[in-house]
Amino acid sequence: MDTLQALLHGFAVSLDPGRIFYCFLGVLLGTVVGVLPGLGPSATIALLLPVTYRLDTVSAIIMMAGIYYGSQYGGSTTSILVRIPGESSSMVTCFDGYEMTKQGRAGPALGMAAIASFIAGTFAVVGLMLVAPPLGRFALAFGPAEYFSLMVLGLTLVAYLGGDSLLKALLMAVFGLLLATIGQDPVAGVERYAFDTLVLRDGIGLVPVFMGMFGIAEVLATMEQPPNQQRLTAPTGLLPTRQDWRDSRWPIARGTIVGFFLGILPGGGATIASIASYVTEKRFARNRDQMGKGAIEGVAGPEASNNAAATASFIPLLTLGIPANVVMAMMLAALTLHGIRPGPLLMQERPDLFWGVITSMYLGNIMLLILNLPLVGLFIQILRIPYPILAPLILLFCLVGAYSTSGQVADVFIMVCFGLLGYLMRKFKFEAAPLILALILGKPMEESLRQALGISQGSFAIFATRPISLILLLATAASLAVPVVRWAVPKRNARSA
């Protein structure tokens, strides 16, 4: 069956009215759970797993896929409006999205987030359709050594995220890595810094940290002003301007490519993809000097990237039967419940499922765009609420979000602590991004390092002798050299002038 025929067959499957309904239900639920912090797609899919058993397999998977990529659309809304990341993959959208809101440009930010998500999601589906099998095999070439090198490359991004002081950025990165060591040691299972508490045994959850460092810290900072001066700028304009479009074209393209390739890698995921896209824009965007101060590139790139990554993460699942992240593991469980074993033969054995799910993503992305663009006007009305009333509502969102991740009040306490930390970091001019990045990468990095050393019987040569790992380490060296060269060259020029 050639690709065009397969695609037509897929559309015949996904355009069934019942499946269109489940696709719509999935993307709608995805948007809602994306907007609500703490309630992620994995928890939603887990809750719905028993319900989907009664559905036919294709409809069930179409709905669950819709929840996942729909949540990437919804996650940006609270990031842009109130600086609370609805999903961890929308964390970097806070940086420029919220600054745009403060400048009265919440409408264009929300609109561009939806449009960038649509474009990236659609291109990623094309990629998934055309190059899924060879890319799936590429993902298998990633072992612990390659992962470690990838994480090290990721950590060098700190140099670009750190703001004015590299020393402070490094300090926060090391602090983040130290925080990531809390909980059970990934190899021996020894407890570290858990202080005999249940909540710290599994390590610090990312959701309470995000909520605290962004949501709570922002409210605390705004509370400094007298109540009559606490206000967000009234929004002007609903959709991106022509200039916004011009500025966002390349960030969307770069974000899609970065997200697609990082999404394929098991463990890569939408969060790392969005961070990588943000850093890429800090290097290449036309208005890179404005990044962090309300540049639309800081919204368009990461939002494109997290959607492309969410779609690409289906590649290893559908072609190899390997889940790339927790949500994909849930999908694998759903497929297994329905008696289906995903892998290289899925395309031949169940073309209706493989192509039906892929083509449903085209439909789902169109539905999401239609659903999200009109909602922009509704969402920005939130900003008209006086801040003294909005502040406790934001807090409520954070409190429930942190509590719902584990059902423990200790997580709420952790969130409050990180809120205070985030507030003090702002006062003392420390950036939050390096700490968050290190916290995300810390655990998998340690795990990969120790596994790789276990495989090589303690030899560090494993990182240099494996080609992909070597390329990644060379990229790390180049990435570290750029800021040093940038720092040195103007000084030399200044001396010679």
Place this chain on the structure above:
Amino acid sequence: MRHRQGRTWNVQPQGRNVNDSQGCLKRPDVVSGLTLVCLALFAWVGASDLPIGTLHQPGAGFLPKHLALLMAVLAALLFVRGCLTRAGSVAGLWSDWASLARVGGMLAALIGYVLVVESAGYLLTTAVLFFVMLHWIGRQGWVVTLTVAALASGGSYLLFARWLMVSLPGGAWVP
């Protein structure tokens, strides 16, 4: 809406250069450097019982101890840099006492919430938190305070606990 003007916290003595007037230990980078050195020492002590292993076979304490050491060095560098640059003061980071009081009040309300939510239950604690936030910190009138507190606590309970089936604390009186 009632507003209260905060008492001004004068941190810069008139007619004098702030950089000259501040002692080394009052500068932001010095304070943060010193705090982070203490934190690094705490991390080192906390990892003291963990096996460090070898470079080729790292143990559970390998990363925490080395990271604590690195953090201590970087924090010490920040401390020294803060001492040498002679800029700013910690007191200057806040404009007046009233702003600090609002931030402190909100933090106290949040900590209070965490302490009592399990025993008093979500509905009651959330309503009280809203009351404190709206009336005492946000300076809202009684009608707005009571209406928003009732709607927000009740509405969020319905949304999260009933419709989205999120398990929220019911309180000590719920079996």
